[in-house]
């Protein structure tokens with residue numbers, strides 16, 4: 652594989668790297684030595700715009716219009732097609748908003764929308780249409796804290812978004828400091844893709860914060876393909892593990908990206924080697940604009956049956972679907 656550029660990252664510079672993320676499809680394609688003519692379906696005016704870090708773009712293969720990392724971030728005109736059943740809020744998040752950017756769907760766990768910002772825009776994201784400006788902790792922190800404080804049976808707070816690690820360390824420190832005063836909480840979970848698209852986001856300050864927190868931490872990263880796993884990512888995950896965090900990964904099953912047994916096998920192996928265990932493999936949520944990523948359930952079952960014959964049980968992710976109103980993520984039997 653020929654990388655488009657050496658993935659150079661300086662410690663302490665993640666915010667600058669984030670600010671320099673690519674948002675122009677022409678620039679991304681030029682970096683990859685791809686002609687727009689080779690990709691006639693590119694949408695240069697997408698309302699959910701392109702966003703990808705230079706580091707992540709550097710993991711894409713030069714000259715390959717079908718690169719599995721490129722396909723996760725490149726806006727296509729196919730996203731504009733209306734498909735029956737594909738909606739703006741496919742998982743019923745809006746119905747689950749308790750108050751003040753705090754969602755509760757499942758027993759014992761509450762999910763807080765820490766911020767609407769992400770370091771990468773994934774085309775299949777089920778929150779691509781979520782009204783973040785109205786639902787984000789940042790603007791209404793005191794009220795959100797109050798809502799959480801009243802949820803007496805919640806032991807685990809999940810920081811989600813958007814991507815909670817797009818917040819500064821100072822902001823996160825304040826947030827963690829505030830929530831860990833709530834006596835009912837024992838666990839803090841962070842759902843993040845930032846270490847994957849910008850490994851230098853894992854700063855010493857972040858690790859100290861996790862190490863010194865009263866709450867036990869679980870970090871769920873989001874990797875869909877083994878090409879996303881690099882020595883830099885592995886080094887960052889080692890720091891997080893050193894800070895006491897349990898590391899898990901969730902993936903989405905995506906057509907032409909990771910929907911074959913070999914690719915999923917390599918993903919599980921690479922995750923383990925980098926220090927994270929596969930947790931969930933999600934069937935695509937039917938979000939408007941993402942229908943072209945869908946893998947049908949029968950094929951998904953077949954893939955899992957194959958994985959199961961080749962991998963130890965702890966490297967086989969749980970195949971799940973999110974059904975609005977269900978009391979948990981719904982396992983898909985295979």
Ligand SMILES: *Cc1c(COP(=O)(O)O)cnc(C)c1O
Pocket residue numbers: 747754755756757760761762809979980
């Ligand atoms: C996915 C999700 C969770 C976490 O579910 P787990 O099965 O514990 O990983 C919690 N709250 C919401 C709103 C979710 O969407």
Ligand code: SF4
Pocket residue numbers: 768769770771772773776777778779812813814844873
């Ligand atoms: S990083 Fe996560 S929340 Fe952000 S666009 Fe990608 S899938 Fe969606």
